[in-house]
Amino acid sequence: MPIQWPVTSWLQSKLERPFPRLVAHFAATIFEGESAAQDVEFGMGGLLALLAVPGGFVSLLLFDKYSSLMLFLRHRPALNIYTESLPDKYFFIVFSMAITGVITVLKWDRILPGLRDYANLAPLPISARTIFSASLTAIFITASLFAADVNAASVVLFPMVVVANRGSVGELAAFAGVHALCVMLASAFSFLACFSLMSALMALLPHRAFRRISLYVRILLIVSMVAMLGTVFVVPQMVAVMPANGNSAVALLPPVWYLALYQSLQGHASPALARFRGTGLRALFAAFATALLFCALSYRLYFMRISESAGTPLFRRRAGWRLPGRWSLPWTNFQRACYTFGLTALFRSEKHCIFFGGFAGMALVAASETALTSFAERRPGVPDAGLLSISLIAAYFVILGLRFVLEMPVELEANWIYQVILDPSNNETAAVARKIMLTVLCAGVIAPTVVVSGFAWGWMTALLHAGFVLVLSILLIDTLLVGFRKIPFTCSFPPFRNNVVVLALLGVLGYFFFTGSGASVEHWMLLRPFRFLWLAPAAAVTWEVLRRIRNDIPPIDTCLIYREQTMAAVQPLNLSGN
Helix, strand or coil, X not given: CCCCCHHHHHHHHHHCCHHHHHHHHHHHHHHCCCCCCCCCCXXXXXHHHHHHHHHHHHHHHCHHHHCHHHHHHCCCCCXXXXXXXXXXXXXXXXXXXXXXXXXXXXXXXXXXXXXXXXXXXXXXXXXXXXXXXXXXXXXXXXXXXXXXXHHHHHHHHHHHHHHCCCCCHHHHHHHHHHHHHHHHHHHHHHHHHHHHHHHHHHHHCCHHHHHHHHHHHHHHHHHHHHHHHHHHHCHHHHHHCCCCCCCCHHHHCHHHHHHHHHHHHCCCCCHHHHCCXXXXXXXXXXXXXXXXXXXXXXXXXXXXXXXXXXXXXXXXXXXXXXXXXXXXXXXXXXXXXXXXXXXXXXXXXXXXXXXXXXXXXXXXXXXXXXXXXXXXXXXXXXXXXXXXXXXXXXXXXXXXXXXXXXXCCCCHHHHHHHHHHCCCCCCCHHHHHHHHHHHHHHHHHHHHHHHHHHHHHCHHHHHHHHHHHHHHHHHHHHHHCCCXXXXXXXXXXXXXXXXXXXXXXXXXXXXXXXXXXXXXXXXXXXHCHHHHHHHHHHXXXXXXXXXXXXXXXXXXXXXXXXXXXXXXXXXXXXXXXX
């Protein structure tokens, strides 16, 4: 007989009451995926575990910076830990705000009540005020849980790394307390700012306009959050030289407000930074009041219109998405149909647009950082490797983003039609995915590269540069599509296995090889344009290697698949053949 702990019994008794049960229901809804078979999102445990890792990992990496032993071996004087740690404090504040904001945007459709909630709750003798209060309570509880989880590891490890070798237990506890307070306040502001913005749009816009505009606003918010992560390389240096009167554009950044509070509570804020120690608290209270106001104004209107708006498409059907006739493109019927469906799904699906917007944000951050450095060191003549790498950076993240979202299903249960009419051995999915990726790449990267480079460096250099980027991009696409056997946007997402860390490392190494080495080779070629003649045989050799790798794949591993199966921990030998 299981032991009934007093806390468990008390919690169960509370959950039997209507209001706590409603709160638990809305909280569980926020964490659950769209469907059991289509769970692209993490479950609660996996998501919380994943979010807690980066803060602890970065804290451990900082041991080399603050270790007394390492400073002694390098013959460096002791650091002033409160001023030298300012860039690291800013990083943890920005990281906390960015992750909380991204989670809020991605989970927005789970925060609001849906058709199932309306069908189950509307007929019950529960007032709309009670439903609103329960939903709002669940939102704040889950937001606090996310914020605490994101910062849990850094709250413990970062103060230990910084203070452990120099201070007392009391100083360590004070440092940890200030760190926890500031990063949690920053997370709360990020959540409330995103929440109040979406609530304001819901309250002020008609339902159909809100559904369409909110998609673009969410994509913009994700791009902004990713771009904010890129400020960790620049803003701490700008804060160090901030004028005493505080008239600096960097003071408009919300992370700077909480960095000012952080340094002020520790008594090591500069006069310019100390001017903004109360700005973060005032902004937090303003965001809280705004969120409550617009949430109350919009909730009842939205809840009562659920039954009227269910099933309405986000975008009206247009006739302009059809592919030209058979005579114009020598594609098979399979490629023509899947290509049209793929582009339509990519740009009409809210989920796919948001995830692809995240990769676009990473491209914007990386390209902007490279552009700032390269333009500052720009020399006349042939463009240097830094400037040439900007287009390669954009191409790399666009290709990786598309490769990621191609695995995400639009509606998994609808792929039965493909299973009925298609021959599994007739696999043309890699050709379809290649065409979709090249279409987006040419429109979003190659064409702008030709125009901008043409005005900046001349049209001959622009054509050579765009051609080089296109060739490398095609080789990268073919590499990523080796073994690809899914119809885009129709198959289950691969389960997250133990090789996720390896894939992430390969992605980082691929980024430096594709952008850094690729730009250096192109710069060497531009010094003597006849060297571009080497590009064709080098690309042909690489393509031949990829072709042989594809041909060596067993036929059983080239058939179409529709659901990823998780491999069992123990595989039977099946010696009987049954």
